[in-house]
Amino acid sequence: MTVRVPAKVNLQLGVGPIRDDGYHDLVNVFHAVSLFDEVTVEPAAAPEVRVQAAPYSRVSVADVPADQDNLAARAARLVAGRLGVDAHAAIRIRKAIPVAGGMAGGSADAAAALVACARLWDDRDEPVLDRASLVELGAELGSDVPFAVLGGTAVGVGRGERLTPALTRGTFHWVFATADGGLSTPAVYAECDRLRAEEGTEAGGAPAARVSEPLMTALATGDAKGLGAALANDLQPAALALRPSLGRVLDAGRELGAVGALVSGSGPTCAFLAEDEEDAADLAEALDGAGVAAQVLRAYGPVPGATVV
Numbered sequence: 001m002t003v004r005v006p007a008k009v010n011l012q013l014g015v016g017p018i019r020d021d022g023y024h025d026l027v028n029v030f031h032a033v034s035l036f037d038e039v040t041v042e043p044a045a046a047p048e049v050r051v052q053a054a055p056y057s058r059v060s061v062a063d064v065p066a067d068q069d070n071l072a073a074r075a076a077r078l079v080a081g082r083l084g085v086d087a088h089a090a091i092r093i094r095k096a097i098p099v100a101g102g103m104a105g106g107s108a109d110a111a112a113a114l115v116a117c118a119r120l121w122d123d124r125d126e127p128v129l130d131r132a133s134l135v136e137l138g139a140e141l142g143s144d145v146p147f148a149v150l151g152g153t154a155v156g157v158g159r160g161e162r163l164t165p166a167l168t169r170g171t172f173h174w175v176f177a178t179a180d181g182g183l184s185t186p187a188v189y190a191e192c193d194r195l196r197a198e199e200g201t202e203a204g205g206a207p208a209a210r211v212s213e214p215l216m217t218a219l220a221t222g223d224a225k226g227l228g229a230a231l232a233n234d235l236q237p238a239a240l241a242l243r244p245s246l247g248r249v250l251d252a253g254r255e256l257g258a259v260g261a262l263v264s265g266s267g268p269t270c271a272f273l274a275e276d277e278e279d280a281a282d283l284a285e286a287l288d289g290a291g292v293a294a295q296v297l298r299a300y301g302p303v304p305g306a307t308v309v
């Protein structure tokens with residue numbers, strides 16, 4: 001059973017107050033883009049995980065656990081437990097999504113494993129684990145997992161796990177600049193809290209985030225320029241503080257004609273929106289030539305979530 005699953009970019013990441021459980025209340029507008037990992041699951045006598053870079057991809061998989069700590073392996077155990085089956089999975093992951101890059105690759109693999117294992121083991125006429133149940137189950141693995149099951153464009157609140165699909169029109173064209181070495185998500189949230197405290201706002205007292213109306217209008221009308229102007233990431237100052245070189249990457253993309261530029265989620269991948277497909281091709285080439293990124297990737301969105309191939 002092979003499932004293809006997309007990366008995400010956050011069009012708006014509004015970080016509200018920190019909660020008692022240590023998570024921040026968010027307004028997280030997720031957008032799935034055409035950069036895919038592939039996860040293959042086979043029935044096995046004992047659990048097994050293999051991780052490799054996808055063909056033609058230059059993703060470094062050295063930091064991805066090839067054992068039962070892998071999020072995909074945890075997803076498989078969760079599905080077996082939920083269905084009450086005594087079954088194991090041999091999981092093979094082919095990664096094209098940058099690791100620890102702020103594009104939710106680990107969450108994507110977990111979502112793919114949920115979908116694949118449910119298809120493998122939930123073989124009744126009326127499946128117990130339909131897509132909505134898998135979205136819900138995903139929240140037990142991580143805040144970004146439900147969205148990777150769902151895909152498209154969606155507004156996530158709470159930890160980012162309570163999702164409402166967003167109305168969009170047409171296709172948006174993106175260029176991504178990856179960096180050597182990832183950024184840790186908890187470290188970036190902690191740096192965001194520290195910067196806010198320095199400015200006099202304790203993390204618990206931060207104002208609630210609100211959905212950007214200009215952003216939702218730009219999405220609904222397919223207005224790339226409007227969307228570019230409305231892109232916003234409250235974690236960006238923290239990511240830039242931890243990795244100052246990202247400032248030069250964002251500047252380069254803006255100078256080379258991107259209609260929008262921001263750090264993707266917790267970074268360090270930088271995302272650039274182009275006005276159309278041709279501009280995206282030109283921007284990718286120019287950004288590559290500027291030599292500011294480890295790798296320059298092109299993708300479009302929105303695309304569907306985890307899908308059996």
Ligand SMILES: C[C@@](CO)(OP(=O)(O)O)[C@H](O)COP(=O)(O)OP(=O)(O)OC[C@H]1O[C@@H](n2ccc(N)nc2=O)[C@H](O)[C@@H]1O
Nearest residue numbers: 022023024102103104142143144159185186189264265266
């Ligand atoms: C920042 C975002 C933006 O979409 O993703 P990435 O850019 O890292 O992929 C997410 O909020 C990351 O989601 P995810 O990577 O699933 O995080 P989790 O495993 O649930 O949590 C990891 C850690 O991130 C912090 N965290 C996460 C979500 C949230 N709403 N508030 C938080 O403070 C907490 O420190 C938590 O212990």
Ligand SMILES: Nc1ncnc2c1ncn2[C@@H]1O[C@H](COP(=O)(O)OP(=O)(O)O)[C@@H](O)[C@H]1O
Nearest residue numbers: 064070071099100101102103104105106107109
């Ligand atoms: N299947 C997986 N793919 C990638 N990373 C994984 C996976 N399972 C667990 N991880 C761990 O999750 C961390 C975060 O990875 P990732 O999801 O790629 O980044 P981000 O949270 O920045 O989007 C990695 O450093 C790795 O240790």
